[in-house]
Amino acid sequence: MAQTAAVIGNLALAQYWPRFSDTEPEPTLSPDAMTVWSTSAAGGHGLLGFISATRSAPSKLMTNLVEAPQLYLYQDKNLDIVAVSPKGDVLVIENRAQQSGLERWEPCEGGLLLLGSAYLQTSVANLTRKPLVYAYSPSEAIDEETSISDALSKFSRLVFRFGPDTAEALEGLRVQVRELHDEFVKWPGSYNQLLLAGSLDYCRSALTKLKRSAANVQQEVSTSIRNYYGLCSGIYDQYREATTALRRANLQYLQDKFDLIQEACAKHGVYSRLEDLDVADIPFD
Amino acid sequence: MHRLSGFPSVIYDTNCLVHYCFLVEVLVSGSKVTISDTLTMHTRQITEALKRNQQKVTTIQAAYDELRNAISGAVWRRLSHRAVEAQLGYLQGQHVPDQIKLQVMRNAERHVRRLETKTWFFVNTQFSAATRSLAALRRFFDCQPPEAFGRASVPGEVDLALINFGYQSQSPLVTDDTGIFRFSAPLHTAGLAFHIFNLRDITLPPV
Numbered sequence: 001m002a003q004t005a006a007v008i009g010n011l012a013l014a015q016y017w018p019r020f021s022d023t024e025p026e027p028t029l030s031p032d033a034m035t036v037w038s039t040s041a042a043g044g045h046g047l048l049g050f051i052s053a054t055r056s057a058p059s060k061l062m063t064n065l066v067e068a069p070q071l072y073l074y075q076d077k078n079l080d081i082v083a084v085s086p087k088g089d090v091l092v093i094e095n096r097a098q099q100s101g102l103e104r105w106e107p108c109e110g111g112l113l114l115l116g117s118a119y120l121q122t123s124v125a126n127l128t129r130k131p132l133v134y135a136y137s138p139s140e141a142i143d144e145e146t147s148i149s150d151a152l153s154k155f156s157r158l159v160f161r162f163g164p165d166t167a168e169a170l171e172g173l174r175v176q177v178r179e180l181h182d183e184f185v186k187w188p189g190s191y192n193q194l195l196l197a198g199s200l201d202y203c204r205s206a207l208t209k210l211k212r213s214a215a216n217v218q219q220e221v222s223t224s225i226r227n228y229y230g231l232c233s234g235i236y237d238q239y240r241e242a243t244t245a246l247r248r249a250n251l252q253y254l255q256d257k258f259d260l261i262q263e264a265c266a267k268h269g270v271y272s273r274l275e276d277l278d279v280a281d282i283p284f285d
Numbered sequence: 286m287h288r289l290s291g292f293p294s295v296i297y298d299t300n301c302l303v304h305y306c307f308l309v310e311v312l313v314s315g316s317k318v319t320i321s322d323t324l325t326m327h328t329r330q331i332t333e334a335l336k337r338n339q340q341k342v343t344t345i346q347a348a349y350d351e352l353r354n355a356i357s358g359a360v361w362r363r364l365s366h367r368a369v370e371a372q373l374g375y376l377q378g379q380h381v382p383d384q385i386k387l388q389v390m391r392n393a394e395r396h397v398r399r400l401e402t403k404t405w406f407f408v409n410t411q412f413s414a415a416t417r418s419l420a421a422l423r424r425f426f427d428c429q430p431p432e433a434f435g436r437a438s439v440p441g442e443v444d445l446a447l448i449n450f451g452y453q454s455q456s457p458l459v460t461d462d463t464g465i466f467r468f469s470a471p472l473h474t475a476g477l478a479f480h481i482f483n484l485r486d487i488t489l490p491p492v
Contacts, residue, residue: 185383189361191353191390198387205384245352275387278312279373282382 174207190247294341304328317319414446422464437464451479
């Protein structure tokens with residue numbers, strides 16, 4: 001799968017994310033590279049930071065982050081983060097350019113929610129091959145005086161999730177699904193390999209059709225597909241070094257999840273169940 | 286077909302079962318298009334004849350366990366065939382989407398599950414190949430010159446077990462695996478196998 005940027009950094013978490021295998025003791029900011037930090041946080045949970053260098057004068061937040069590398073930030077060339085303002089239990093990071101990158105953080109069930117653009121989501125997923133998951137404990141309130149580094153350090157769990165499904169987000173997910181499909185197609189043939197390739201191909205088509213659906217339908221179906229994509233990514237990670245072993249795996253749980261996606265698609269008239277699918281209904285994309 | 290007469294049961298290898306189960310309908314612009322393997326009709330006709338004669342079809346658990354992966358391979362091959370691509374409405378250079386391949390595979394798999402309910406078919410779950418017999422079969426094939434196999438691969442463990450199953454049960458083995466049936470006579474002469482027949486060579490009785 002294509003990587004959107006070179007990765008350098010002090011990568012203590014490389015064992016968990018093999019893609020971060022190229023390490024550099026002293027990360028340098030570079031316009032062409034994404035710099036990654038990682039460290040351990042309270043409770044033994046790992047935290048990860050990554051920045052792509054952009055402006056000649058880093059924003060205040062960026063400076064904070066550089067000084068406190070247990071936090072993480074993504075910043076691209078068009079993004080300038082100007083304000084960090086805790087509001088109740090929601091920590092908002094505003095994005096002046098309103099183009100891409102971080103939008104806001106907020107606590108959610110079981111984690112801290114990061115809302116970001118499709119571009120950011122794709123970048124993160126391409127790098128990690130899985131959602132970023134950390135632990136959190138929202139026991140302490142965040143007040144106005146708390147710096148972002150202090151605020152985030154109160155959380156032991158951060159969950160990377162996706163923002164509201166815009167057309168851009170759906171397209172980002174569709175690209176991810178297609179790329180993962182293209183990877184599985186190269187693996188040795190077996191029942192499980194065809195299950196993965198075929199179901200991801202189905203999901204890709206469903207996402208294309210989904211763009212015409214109502215927002216609530218988009219939300220429901222894309223969430224199912226995103227979760228399914230996460231499961232498939234996990235299988236990719238687990239078997240990428242021993243692809244022939246996939247044929248012996250029991251993927252019944254995956255089939256069940258895929259059946260639920262088909263149910264959701266059929267129920268909302270997004271796309272036919274696989275067994276009812278007409279070849280002529282498959283979108284050409 | 287007469288070569289299979291008189292035996293209470295006939296052994297199918299995994300490929301024969303794939304041929305039997307690979308008969309699937311796909312919707313193309315509202316019309317049903319039947320997709321099958323090249324030997325599906327032949328295998329079904331033979332099976333029907335066996336059923337009429339009150340004969341049973343059997344295989345061993347290890348061969349049956351290979352069925353799902355064997356079906357996926359057959360689906361990949363068959364749906365990559367230009368004639369089948371055209372049948373499904375794809376132009377030269379266009380390929381059948383993987384979701385259709387999955388649809389066909391799951392449909393064929395349903396045939397496999399139905400097979401389990403048939404009275405004329407049973408999987409022998411008790412059979413265990415004799416270690417010495419397997420070793421003798423392995424030595425036999427290891428002694429063959431590579432060119433003797435042609436483009437076929439050297440028989441694997443499941444193939445050897447099937448040959449031994451035929452020998453132990455004195456039931457004929459039907460296979461379309463060149464790497465097995467072309468050694469039928471020498472295996473029989475060496476006392477390592479019972480009758481082994483090439484699926485394609487089995488002729489049907491006149492109707």
